[in-house]
Amino acid sequence: MDVRFQRDLVELVPRLRRFAYALCGSPDLGDDLVQAACERALKNAASFHPGTRMDSWMFRIIQNLWLDDRRRRRRVRGTQVDPETEALSDHGASARQAEDRATLDKVRATVDTLPDELRLVLALVALEGRSYREVAEHLDIPIGTVMSRLSRARALLLPLVQSPSERTRSWTQ
Numbered sequence: 167m168d169v170r171f172q173r174d175l176v177e178l179v180p181r182l183r184r185f186a187y188a189l190c191g192s193p194d195l196g197d198d199l200v201q202a203a204c205e206r207a208l209k210n211a212a213s214f215h216p217g218t219r220m221d222s223w224m225f226r227i228i229q230n231l232w233l234d235d236r237r238r239r240r241r242v243r244g245t246q247v248d249p250e251t252e253a254l255s256d257h258g259a260s261a262r263q264a265e266d267r268a269t270l271d272k273v274r275a276t277v278d279t280l281p282d283e284l285r286l287v288l289a290l291v292a293l294e295g296r297s298y299r300e301v302a303e304h305l306d307i308p309i310g311t312v313m314s315r316l317s318r319a320r321a322l323l324l325p326l327v328q329s330p331s332e333r334t335r336s337w338t339q
Contacts (some may be wrong), residue, residue, distance in 0.1 A: 171211055174220050175204060181294065182224055188289035189232045191278045199235075203227045222304055225290070233282060272326045284319040291316055 182203065187196035206227050207214070214223055277285060290296045290304065291312075298316075302309040 168211070168216075171214065171216075171220075172208075175207060175224070178221055178224055179204075181221065182228060184293055185225060185289055186228055186232070188277075188293050189228070189285065191274065199228055199232055202231050206231070222300075225294075225304060229286060236282065276323055276326060280319055280322065284315050284322075287312055287315040288319040 179200065182200045183196055186199040186203075187193055190196045190199055203224060207224060214220065277288070280288065286305065287301055290301045291298070296304070298309050298312045302312045305312070
C-alpha cells in the first residue's frame with residue numbers, strides 16, 4: 167500500500183471526525199463511522215486515483231455509510247433516540263449562560279431531525295467550509311439545489327437562535 171495514501175488519510179481524520187459527528191450527532195457514533203470509512207478506504211485503496219481529492223472521496227464514503235446505516239435502522243427498528251446523546255452539551259465550554267446552552271441543545275436536536283439531504287448540505291457548507299459548487303459536485307446535484315437545501319436548513323434553525331424580540335421584529339417587517 168502507498169505510504170503517501172496512508173499519510174494523507176491520517177491527516178484527514180480530524181476533518182472526517184468533525185463531518186461524521188455532524189451527521190451522527192454523537193462523538194462515539196461519529197468515531198465508529200470514521201473507523202468504518204477508513205477501513206473501507208484502506209480495503210479499496212486501489213480504486214483511489216492519485217491526484218484527485220482524497221477528502222471528497224472520504225466524505226463520499228462517510229456519507230454513503232451513514233445513509234446506508236440510517237436506512238437500515240429505519241427499516242429494522244424505526245427511528246430511535248439514544249437517551250445519552252439526546253441532550254448533548256459542550257458542558258459550557260463555548261456557552262457561558264444557561265440560555266445559550268439551552269439554545270445550543272435545541273439547535274443540535276433540530277439538526278438531528280433535519281432530513282438527510284438538508285443535514286448533509288448543512289454539514290458540508292457550515293462545518294467543512296465547502297463552497298456551494300464543491301457541495302454540488304460532491305453530491306452530484308445542481309448548485310441551485312444546494313442553495314435551496316441550505317436555505318431550508320437555515321430557516322429551520324433560525325428561530326432557535328433568534329431572541330424573542332428579533333422574532334417579533336421579523337414578523338412585523
